[in-house]
Amino acid sequence: MIEAISTVDLTKTYGDLRAVDNLNLSIGRGEIFGFLGLNGAGKTTTIRMLLGMITPTSGYCYLNGERINKSNMDIWNDVGYIVETPYSYPELTVRENLEIVRRLRGIEDRDCVDWIIDKLKLGEYESRRVEHLSLGNAQRLGIAKAIIHRPKILLLDEPTNGLDPAGIVEVRRLLMDLAENEGVTVLISSHKLDEISKIATNIGIIHEGRLIKEIDGGGLQDQLRKSLVLDGRNKLAMRSILFQAGYDMSAKDGDLRKGSHPLRVHDEGAVNAPEKIATLLVKAGHPPTLLKVEEEDLEMYFLRMIEEYEGIRNE
Amino acid sequence: MNKMAVCISIETKKLFRSKIPLITMAVLTLIPFIGGFFMFILKDPSLSESLGFISAKAQLMGTADWPSYLSLLSQAIAIGGLFAFGFITSWIFGREYSDRTIRDLLALPVSRGIIVASKFIVMILWCLFLSAFVLILGLIVGNMVDIPGMSSALLMDGIKIYMICSLLTILLSTPVGFFASYGRGYLSPLGFIVITLILAQIVATTGYGEFFPWSIPAIIGIGIGNGEPIVSGISIAIVFLTSILGLVSTMLWWRYADQS
Numbered sequence: 001m002i003e004a005i006s007t008v009d010l011t012k013t014y015g016d017l018r019a020v021d022n023l024n025l026s027i028g029r030g031e032i033f034g035f036l037g038l039n040g041a042g043k044t045t046t047i048r049m050l051l052g053m054i055t056p057t058s059g060y061c062y063l064n065g066e067r068i069n070k071s072n073m074d075i076w077n078d079v080g081y082i083v084e085t086p087y088s089y090p091e092l093t094v095r096e097n098l099e100i101v102r103r104l105r106g107i108e109d110r111d112c113v114d115w116i117i118d119k120l121k122l123g124e125y126e127s128r129r130v131e132h133l134s135l136g137n138a139q140r141l142g143i144a145k146a147i148i149h150r151p152k153i154l155l156l157d158e159p160t161n162g163l164d165p166a167g168i169v170e171v172r173r174l175l176m177d178l179a180e181n182e183g184v185t186v187l188i189s190s191h192k193l194d195e196i197s198k199i200a201t202n203i204g205i206i207h208e209g210r211l212i213k214e215i216d217g218g219g220l221q222d223q224l225r226k227s228l229v230l231d232g233r234n235k236l237a238m239r240s241i242l243f244q245a246g247y248d249m250s251a252k253d254g255d256l257r258k259g260s261h262p263l264r265v266h267d268e269g270a271v272n273a274p275e276k277i278a279t280l281l282v283k284a285g286h287p288p289t290l291l292k293v294e295e296e297d298l299e300m301y302f303l304r305m306i307e308e309y310e311g312i313r314n315e
Numbered sequence: 316m317n318k319m320a321v322c323i324s325i326e327t328k329k330l331f332r333s334k335i336p337l338i339t340m341a342v343l344t345l346i347p348f349i350g351g352f353f354m355f356i357l358k359d360p361s362l363s364e365s366l367g368f369i370s371a372k373a374q375l376m377g378t379a380d381w382p383s384y385l386s387l388l389s390q391a392i393a394i395g396g397l398f399a400f401g402f403i404t405s406w407i408f409g410r411e412y413s414d415r416t417i418r419d420l421l422a423l424p425v426s427r428g429i430i431v432a433s434k435f436i437v438m439i440l441w442c443l444f445l446s447a448f449v450l451i452l453g454l455i456v457g458n459m460v461d462i463p464g465m466s467s468a469l470l471m472d473g474i475k476i477y478m479i480c481s482l483l484t485i486l487l488s489t490p491v492g493f494f495a496s497y498g499r500g501y502l503s504p505l506g507f508i509v510i511t512l513i514l515a516q517i518v519a520t521t522g523y524g525e526f527f528p529w530s531i532p533a534i535i536g537i538g539i540g541n542g543e544p545i546v547s548g549i550s551i552a553i554v555f556l557t558s559i560l561g562l563v564s565t566m567l568w569w570r571y572a573d574q575s
Contacts, residue, residue, distance in 0.1 A: 052421070053422060070427075070570065076422050087414055087415040089329060089416055091332045091333050100325050104318075106318070106424070145419065
């Protein structure tokens with residue numbers, strides 16, 4: 001089966017900087033692919049290459065099996081997109097901006113403008129000039145422009161920027177509805193794993209232009225690491241005792257001296273039997289004042305993936 | 316409706332919902348009124364003596380007759396047009412970058428060549444309208460001031476040369492479109508306009524104006540009433556080539572340059 005979106009050894013360089021480095025993506029139809037990375041990781045550059053806005057230095061991009069080529073504009077008939085913050089013509093109204101997109105896309109059905117205004121709850125603002133819209137409503141308009149033609153592929157670069165929590169939930173529901181009921185393939189970029197994890201069927205972490213990890217969205221929780229968090233009066237001594245007992249810890253001496261960082265033991269044995277740790281420390285004369293099992297949150301997981309990649313790269 | 320017609324109608328809408336038509340019309344309206352005022356001063360020697368500096372400026376226009384007046388209008392549209400028409404072009408192209416709407420245009424299933432062409436067409440049509448508006452207003456003002464020396468032959472010659480000046484000036488705006496796209500906004504094209512305006516004056520005074528595209532329209536404007544064209548066909552060809560270069564380079568820029 002032909003993938004909805006794919007890239008083969010996609011690379012973009014700017015002088016010495018490799019913004020995207022041999023990126024290979026393969027996104028199936030109806031999938032919501034979360035494209036996760038820090039600022040400057042290469043997310044937007046990748047999306048721009050998928051949209052033909054910039055030309056790859058090497059490698060290829062495919063949409064619906066067709067290689068992207070600036071002279072074949074028909075590729076983008078089935079593609080909707082938001083590249084960073086969406087902008088519209090400020091002197092025109094919401095409806096006029098949508099009419100422009102409808103006409104440029106050659107959509108004969110004039111009712112689609114009413115449909116999308118209704119779908120994105122823009123009715124109250126349809127006669128308002130875009131320059132007078134709030135950031136959130138301007139973002140809604142951007143999403144409306146992206147899906148007015150009922151695309152089969154959506155490329156969304158941080159689409160929830162500027163939206164309030166209710167707006168974020170609305171967009172999330174909309175995207176899930178489009179994927180589940182209309183088979184729309186969504187590539188959504190973000191630097192927030194918790195947001196992405198709520199909708200993505202698959203997640204790819206990009207760092208320094210490389211895809212460093214691919215995770216099945218449903219199995220993300222299994223990837224989160226548990227650790228035993230400890231605190232006490234003399235953390236350096238506690239650390240030394242645990243180290244001698246063979247436990248794996250992350251805290252550095254400097255951090256412990258500052259006092260604010262607790263000790264974290266990642267060892268599975270410690271996590272599963274914290275009472276053994278407590279007993280060991282009490283016997284050594286350093287009873288813990290805090291002892292709890294903690295699961296890393298999604299942001300911590302995301303940062304850990306990046307740290308692990310950087311560790312491997314530097315070896 | 317084909318894509319080109321759709322793009323032209325959209326570009327027209329974008330232009331007319333902005334303040335640009337009003338601003339450019341207001342600025343160019345000054346040309347016939349200032350010209351008429353100078354003719355009015357030149358017609359009346361006693362008034363001319365009492366106005367000092369303004370009178371000295373008016374004396375540079377020559378005599379109070381229709382050939383001088385039409386020549387003044389032609390030169391004014393050639394010089395003022397470089398600025399006004401360039402300003403319109405820089406807005407039409409530069410606004411897509413400064414308002415960041417360029418991203419929406421680039422991945423639409425519409426050829427970039429069509430988008431660029433429609434922008435130039437709308438620019439040319441609006442500038443032609445402005446030129447005609449200034450000419451008609453100029454003729455009305457000239458009649459109101461009661462400038463002497465009008466004949467139907469002179470009128471036809473004057474209108475022809477005025478329209479040639481206008482058309483050539485409009486054609487010279489295509490490189491502005493390129494600089495607006497290359498510079499991604501208004502600053503580069505406006506800088507380019509100012510530089511060409513200054514260079515046009517300097518080169519014209521050195522006697523090589525007929526080979527410098529931006530000097531040529533104003534030189535042609537001097538020819539009203541002389542019966543024969545002041546510049547050669549080479550000058551006209553230079554302007555056309557410059558315009559084509561501007562058009563093609565803008566198209567190529569939109570087509571091939573990375574739009575980040």
